[in-house]
Amino acid sequence: MSNKIWISIDAMGGANSPNAIIEAIDKFLKTCNDVNFLLYGKKSVILPKIIDFNFSENSYKLVDSEVIISDEDKPTEAWRNGKNSSMRKSIEAIKNGEAHAAVSCGNTGALMLTSKMVLGTLDHIKRPAIAAIFPSINNNGTVILDMGANLECNESHLFHFALMGTCFAKIILKIDNPKIGILNVGEENTKGRDLELKTYKILEKSGLNFHGFVEGHDIVKGKVDVLVTDGFSGNIFLKASEGAANTFIDLMKNSINSGNLLTKMAGLLLKSKIKASFKIIDPNKNNGAMFIGLKGIVIKSHGSASVDGIYNAIDTAYKLTKNNINTKITEELDIFEKNGTGLNFVDKLKQTSAKILGIKNT
Amino acid sequence: MSNKIWISIDAMGGANSPNAIIEAIDKFLKTCNDVNFLLYGKKSVILPKIIDFNFSENSYKLVDSEVIISDEDKPTEAWRNGKNSSMRKSIEAIKNGEAHAAVSCGNTGALMLTSKMVLGTLDHIKRPAIAAIFPSINNNGTVILDMGANLECNESHLFHFALMGTCFAKIILKIDNPKIGILNVGEENTKGRDLELKTYKILEKSGLNFHGFVEGHDIVKGKVDVLVTDGFSGNIFLKASEGAANTFIDLMKNSINSGNLLTKMAGLLLKSKIKASFKIIDPNKNNGAMFIGLKGIVIKSHGSASVDGIYNAIDTAYKLTKNNINTKITEELDIFEKNGTGLNFVDKLKQTSAKILGIKNT
Numbered sequence: 001m002s003n004k005i006w007i008s009i010d011a012m013g014g015a016n017s018p019n020a021i022i023e024a025i026d027k028f029l030k031t032c033n034d035v036n037f038l039l040y041g042k043k044s045v046i047l048p049k050i051i052d053f054n055f056s057e058n059s060y061k062l063v064d065s066e067v068i069i070s071d072e073d074k075p076t077e078a079w080r081n082g083k084n085s086s087m088r089k090s091i092e093a094i095k096n097g098e099a100h101a102a103v104s105c106g107n108t109g110a111l112m113l114t115s116k117m118v119l120g121t122l123d124h125i126k127r128p129a130i131a132a133i134f135p136s137i138n139n140n141g142t143v144i145l146d147m148g149a150n151l152e153c154n155e156s157h158l159f160h161f162a163l164m165g166t167c168f169a170k171i172i173l174k175i176d177n178p179k180i181g182i183l184n185v186g187e188e189n190t191k192g193r194d195l196e197l198k199t200y201k202i203l204e205k206s207g208l209n210f211h212g213f214v215e216g217h218d219i220v221k222g223k224v225d226v227l228v229t230d231g232f233s234g235n236i237f238l239k240a241s242e243g244a245a246n247t248f249i250d251l252m253k254n255s256i257n258s259g260n261l262l263t264k265m266a267g268l269l270l271k272s273k274i275k276a277s278f279k280i281i282d283p284n285k286n287n288g289a290m291f292i293g294l295k296g297i298v299i300k301s302h303g304s305a306s307v308d309g310i311y312n313a314i315d316t317a318y319k320l321t322k323n324n325i326n327t328k329i330t331e332e333l334d335i336f337e338k339n340g341t342g343l344n345f346v347d348k349l350k351q352t353s354a355k356i357l358g359i360k361n362t
Numbered sequence: 363m364s365n366k367i368w369i370s371i372d373a374m375g376g377a378n379s380p381n382a383i384i385e386a387i388d389k390f391l392k393t394c395n396d397v398n399f400l401l402y403g404k405k406s407v408i409l410p411k412i413i414d415f416n417f418s419e420n421s422y423k424l425v426d427s428e429v430i431i432s433d434e435d436k437p438t439e440a441w442r443n444g445k446n447s448s449m450r451k452s453i454e455a456i457k458n459g460e461a462h463a464a465v466s467c468g469n470t471g472a473l474m475l476t477s478k479m480v481l482g483t484l485d486h487i488k489r490p491a492i493a494a495i496f497p498s499i500n501n502n503g504t505v506i507l508d509m510g511a512n513l514e515c516n517e518s519h520l521f522h523f524a525l526m527g528t529c530f531a532k533i534i535l536k537i538d539n540p541k542i543g544i545l546n547v548g549e550e551n552t553k554g555r556d557l558e559l560k561t562y563k564i565l566e567k568s569g570l571n572f573h574g575f576v577e578g579h580d581i582v583k584g585k586v587d588v589l590v591t592d593g594f595s596g597n598i599f600l601k602a603s604e605g606a607a608n609t610f611i612d613l614m615k616n617s618i619n620s621g622n623l624l625t626k627m628a629g630l631l632l633k634s635k636i637k638a639s640f641k642i643i644d645p646n647k648n649n650g651a652m653f654i655g656l657k658g659i660v661i662k663s664h665g666s667a668s669v670d671g672i673y674n675a676i677d678t679a680y681k682l683t684k685n686n687i688n689t690k691i692t693e694e695l696d697i698f699e700k701n702g703t704g705l706n707f708v709d710k711l712k713q714t715s716a717k718i719l720g721i722k723n724t
Contacts, residue, residue: 137609148547151555185510185597193513193594216601220609232555233598235547239578240599244606247499247582252614255635263635266628273617273625 004036005321007314008090008099011041012068013106014303016310018046021105024310025060026053028318035318038099040065040086065089071107071303078110079117087111091118094296101297101317103288105310111300112149112291119296122326124333127157128293129231130300131168133286134238136222140173141286144183144219144227148235149291155198158182158228162203162210163336164292164329165226171323172316173225181214181224183233189213195230206336216240284309288316293329297321366398367683369676370452370461373403374430375468376665378672380408383467386672387422388415390680397680400461402427402448427451433469433665440472441479449473453480456658463659463679465650467672473662474511474653481658484688486695489519490655491593492662493530495648496600500584502535503648506545507590510597511653517560520544520590524565524572525698526654526691527588533685534678535587543576543586545595551575557592568698578602646671650678654691659683 009025011018018041025037036059039046043064050062067085069078082088087106093099095118104111112130121128129146136142145161145168146153153161162180169178182199184192189200191213203210211224216237219227229237256267283302287309291298297320301313371387373380380403387399398421401408405426412424429447431440444450449468455461457480466473474492483490491508498504507523507530508515515523524542531540544561546554551562553575565572573586578599581589591599618629645664649671653660659682663675 137612151547183598185513185594185601216598217605217608219602220605232547233595236545236578236595236599237602239547240581240602241606243579243582244603245610246579248607248610250499252636255638256632259632259635263632266631269628270618270621270625270632273621274614276617 006036006099008038008093008102010087010090010104011039012086013104020307022049023307028314040089069110075109075113100321103299103317105301115298119294125293131292132289138222143169146231148231150231153230158199159202161228167328169225177209178225179211180226181211183229184213288313368461370400370455370464372449372452372466373401374448375466382669384411385669390676402451431472437471437475462683465661467663477660481656487655493654494651498584505531505588508593510593512593515592520561521564523590529690531587539571540587541573542588543573545591546575650675
């Protein structure tokens with residue numbers, strides 16, 4: 001590798017591939033001069049687009065890969081049959097030292113399994129998680145993890161999520177000492193399941209910037225910078241918010257479109273104002289979830305992300321590489337291991353909780 | 363009791379008590395001639411309001427109760443110190459045969475504990491749940507349970523929720539054969555935690571109208587009439603939706619109010635149109651959650667419900683009484699017990715799951 005940052009891209013993944021992906025790369029190359037791209041996908045489809053955009057010869061390498069993982073493929077199938085896929089090759093590029101980070105708009109489950117199998121997890125980390133930024137109105141957004149990689153977790157996993165989320169928020173949200181919360185059904189420290197109560201006890205003593213429990217309706221208000229929860233609850237939280245947001249947009253559109261000429265004109269008048277105000281919760285702005293806890297930086301973009309959305313996912317990969325997120329996570333973990341306060345404390349609790357909850361001690 | 367339906371009301375609970383409560387009762391008495399009310403609360407405060415509204419003498423009884431449970435009281439405190447409270451007395455009225463159903467706008471936790479302690483659970487039911495109607499755009503709403511009474515559940519509890527939710531939906535949503543779903547992170551029947559997978563197997567064989575798994579963003583589309591989930595996930599789902607909805611309303615208001623005269627005028631023009639369209643998701647329309655599974659009908663109204671909201675909560679209590687919901691639930695349960703397919707099957711699974719998950723076999 002040259003001393004430039006190399007980002008490998010699965011150019012065939014997602015609804016808008018490869019066009020939006022090539023356009024986003026072009027846009028990124030124009031704003032950033034220390035990055036190069038490794039593109040994986042069908043050469044016959046991709047090359048003409050690259051020629052259209054007139055990429056400089058040194059800024060990219062294109063590797064032909066005929067196999068494409070579709071959104072319908074099961075993760076295990078994708079792993080079994082995907083040896084020569086653009087997705088697998090883009091991840092292997094990290095392992096082989098050809099790329100610093102990978103970005104894909106493809107099948108989430110397949111990408112997670114492929115990344116785990118190819119890269120493996122960081123030392124001490126048992127469960128890599130999906131960390132994404134949820135929009136909020138009073139801060140720059142809230143890093144939520146896990147968004148769905150681990151449906152069932154124990155308090156030790158959630159402690160690791162808090163630590164990894166803190167490193168992520170420092171780099172991406174540019175906050176010195178991110179405030180951490182645990183998603184719960186109430187704010188009082190007596191509320192919640194065993195999982196929340198035990199995680200509370202660990203975080204309280206961890207020395208991290210722990211705020212306490214946060215309820216679902218307060219996340220969007222930006223009460224904390226990092227929110228930890230199990231992957232089931234994180235996924236339910238995200239999709240419930242999505243459902244409500246989309247319904248509101250639809251109802252608003254309908255009430256304007258079904259009206260008379262005057263209401264339609266009023267709608268037009270308000271459109272730009274509403275758009276500007278709603279920018280804060282534009283999913284493309286925060287696009288780019290990290291599979292955090294792996295030996296490598298893998299960024300998952302929304303499957304239907306726009307050019308700007310994919311640009312932001314690339315930017316996330318670039319910033320996390322530039323700021324050595326994984327070195328920072330490992331350093332933080334080492335401190336907890338050595339000081340014997342954090343992880344040893346966690347380990348004891350873990351053994352107890354494993355007995356009580358019957359959760360496998362992984 | 364006369365042959366009229368008696369509804370007992372904790373007239374001191376909630377932010378708008380007792381005024382909005384008295385006004386809602388007045389409205390209900392004007393539309394329904396086979397209902398009477400038993401009111402519990404401070405006589406000195408309530409009586410003048412009743413005189414203002416000129417209630418007919420036979421339509422109500424007012425019982426003086428000086429103790430009020432506040433929203434800040436812990437459930438256990440409310441139980442210990444609330445012997446003479448308006449809340450406790452309004453529930454005891456059911457137990458004593460003086461009322462058919464109770465409605466309260468007060469402290470949810472205190473009301474749940476008081477109701478459980480005073481009334482006890484229906485035969486076979488181990489966990490009463492909170493069943494509420496979530497607004498949806500393609501049907502009359504979706505009954506979701508549990509909304510937060512039981513943070514951790516097993517598949518046997520969820521099966522009971524499905525059965526009780528079906529009886530509730532038949533009466534309140536007026537659907538012959540309500541479609542049941544399980545809240546999950548994906549639609550495929552291989553997705554989810556042990557809890558979802560095991561509940562799937564039971565419901566599939568139950569003979570109930572089982573649709574399958576439903577994702578968070580599809581609930582508002584009205585994919586199912588009854589949605590079952592544990593109380594933790596139900597609560598996260600509800601509050602996430604609430605948070606997103608309120609944020610949208612705030613952003614819209616801000617974009618109109620911060621604009622120039624023209625945008626403000628456009629906002630005014632659209633207001634009634636938007637209001638009409640958003641009526642579908644008005645929380646007051648669906649106000650009135652049932653503590654389902656108890657030997658008695660207890661309806662919890664939002665603490666800040668409007669007169670119309672409280673009216674709807676009373677209407678829910680009235681309809682559930684008129685249609686004997688608890689007799690229907692018990693009959694359904696008996697069928698499953700006798701046929702040996704439903705509950706016996708559940709019991710076997712319950713024992714297995716208790717071992718695997720370490721969930722207490724309650």
